[in-house]
Amino acid sequence: MINIRSRLTYQFMAIVTAILLLFSIGVYFFSKLYLEKRFFKRLQDRAITTTTLLFDLQTADTTVLKLVNMADKELLSDESIFVYDEKNNKLIFSTQEPYSGLFKELIPNIQKQKKTTYYHASFYQTLGIQLKKGADSYWVIVSAIDQNGKEALEDLRKILVVMVLVGILLLGLSGWFFADKALAPMSGIIKQVNEIFPANVEKRVQHPNRSDEIGLLVATFNQLLDRIEEALVMQKMFIANVSHELKNPLTKIYSQIDITLLQKRTPEVYEESLKSLQEDARTLTQLTNSLLDLANSVVSAETIKLVPLRIDELLWDAKSQLQKWHENYTIQIDFNDFPEEEEALIMQGNEASLKVALMNLMDNACKFSKNNSVIVSFVASLEAIKILFFNKGPIIPEADLPFIFHPFYRSNATAKATKGHGVGLAIVAQITKLHNGNISVVSNEEGTTFTLVFQK
Template identity: 60%
Template sequence: MVNIRTRLTYQFVVLVTLILLVFSLGVYFFSKLYLEKRFFKRLQDRAITTTTLLFDLQQTDSTVLRLIDAGDKEPLLNENISIYNQRNREVLFSTNPANTQFHAQFIPLLDSTAQTLYLHQNDYQIVAIHLARGNDSNWVIVSGIDQSGLDALDDLRKILIIMILAAVLLLSVSGWFFADRALAPMSGIIQQVNAIFPANVGRRVEHPNRTDEIGLLVATFNQLLDRIEQAMHAQKMFIANVSHELKNPLTKINSQIDVALIQKRNPEAYQRTLQSLQEDMRTLTQLTNTLLELANTSVQAKNLKFEPVRMDELLWETKIQVLEWHADYQVQLSFPEFSDNEDDLIVEGNRAALRVLLTNLIDNACKFSPTQTAKVDFRSRAGKLTIAVFNEGPAIPALDLPYIFQPFFRSYATALSSKGHGVGLAVVAQIVQIHQGTISVRSTPEGTTFLLSLTSAAAF
């Protein structure tokens, strides 16, 4: 597998090489155009000179042309000049009479409407100029090879190839060191992370520049470490609390059995022992079921099946179920704001989970009330559904309110008045979060109120 440093180097070399190739092709192309244009200009000047000798000075023999070539610092290679009379369709003059066919092949391309034609034939460049003098229509055709231009282009091509190869080599080396320098902070981060796990989870990754991309990555990673530390702390607390909650009834059961086995007792004593054991087993069963509910809501949150649930009907069903379990409880339902629109009463959620939520709230309210009474206030508005569960009882201290939805947390004020494990409200918080609702608590000397808020189907 190719590492990031190699990929960065490769991408850097490829990108800059492509830019150099485009730049070199541009230099070569425009240099070629410039040389061709310059040579066409020389051919055009030679055609004008020949025209002047022919029509003005009446001197067009090869001796005069050789004198003109002698004064030219750069003589044309394979130069050939022809003058063609379009009216008589004959060649009036040629510097190479033995090879007039070379220019004759361009005669069909001549157009009387054009004044100058520029042509290519292999390495040859050809210029044809149209001259109209009275009734005569003549063409001066000049051709030659720009050997110096071809040599210059060949040298330029070699230079560009060598420079590109040298640039690729230089880019490979510099790109490798550049990638190493850019990724150097990542190596430091890896070393810091290896030092954090598992020895010291409380440490955090440090980076000098917190505003660049790596700094933002470090900040995000530190936030993840915060959540991991919180999760590990919660896990330790959970295990410790579960061990403690399970240890007490198990120890009590074991002690009662040991005492019962020490000596024979009368049936009434055995009956009292069995009743005590039954109570302890109910406590264990209740704790186990609550822990399972907490685990299911945490782990299987994404797998819960959602369906339309009419909350007023579910509230009545929950009341009946709670009273069946606890005949001494009292649940008072009131509906001060009841919408005529059925959608205001329906919530998209998991029916079983919502039933557990309402059961825990009502059961807690009755359990911590001196009169074992829960007062439930149901209100439905447009797109909003609220359920307030109130009970009379000791006020929860303000310092304890932020923690009451944490697993196994029990306020000192409520722990003295009733038995419990501190898991039910944690289950309630999980279910509310799954249904994207809110729950809050307000406690006064008059009593404690839990306010549940859910979004109804009318909001969608």
């Protein structure tokens, strides 16, 4: 499997190599055009010189050739100059014998374009100019091989090939070096991460530059470690608290059974022992049900089924169910702010989980109030539903407020006064979170108020 360093190097080499090849092809192509243009310009100059000497100055053939060669310091390779009389089908001047069919091949192309024509014939580059003197028509044809241009292009091709190969080699080395330098912090981060174990989960990854992409990745990873550490701490606390809460009733049940079996007793004593065992079993059952409710509440919001619910009916059902279990509870639901529009009472939610949350808040308020009573009021609108649970009981200390929704947390002010396991409010917080709501609490001398707010 190719690592990131190799992948970056290959990608860098591929991109820059493509640019080098395009640049080299462009240099070669435009150099070839320039050399051809320059060579044809020399052919044109020789054709014009030949025409001037032959027709205007009427110089002899041998003199024309000498003067033409003197006019160009650099002789052309395998040069041929022809002056052809089209009317009389006669060659009136030539430096060498023309190959068969030259005029039939070149002249129609010149006549078609009606201008000076550059023509490639095999290895030769040929130029033809038509001259008219009265009724006579003459063709001046100059042909040669651009040997110097070919050699220059060949040298340029070799230079470009060598430079591209050297460039690719340098690109590979530099790309590998810079990729290694860019990814060097990742090696340090991997080493730091491998040193983090459950025993030292509080350790965090360090990176000098926190503003670059790797720094942002490190910051995100440290945030993940914060959540993992919090989850591990909560897990340890959960296991310790569950073990403690389960141990007490089980120990009491075992001790009572053991003492009862030491000797025969009267039916009244057995009955009293069974009642005590029944109370301990009820406590154990309540704890087990609370743990199951907590486990069911810690699920993803996508897994719970939401349906339209009327909040007034849900409150009434929760009240009826709770009072069946606790006949001494007084639960008053305030309908003074009942909305005119029925739609304001409807929200999307899971009936079973919301009923558990409402019953836990009612039970918590009644349990810690002086007269086992709670006043429930709600304000419903098309945008949100707010439910308030008010009771008159012990003031919750300011220092305890941030922790009362944590599992198994119990305030020192209430732990001794009332039996409980510290799970109910944690269940309420989880269910509220799953319904995209929030919960808050205010506790003062007037009383304690828990407020649920569900946005629609």
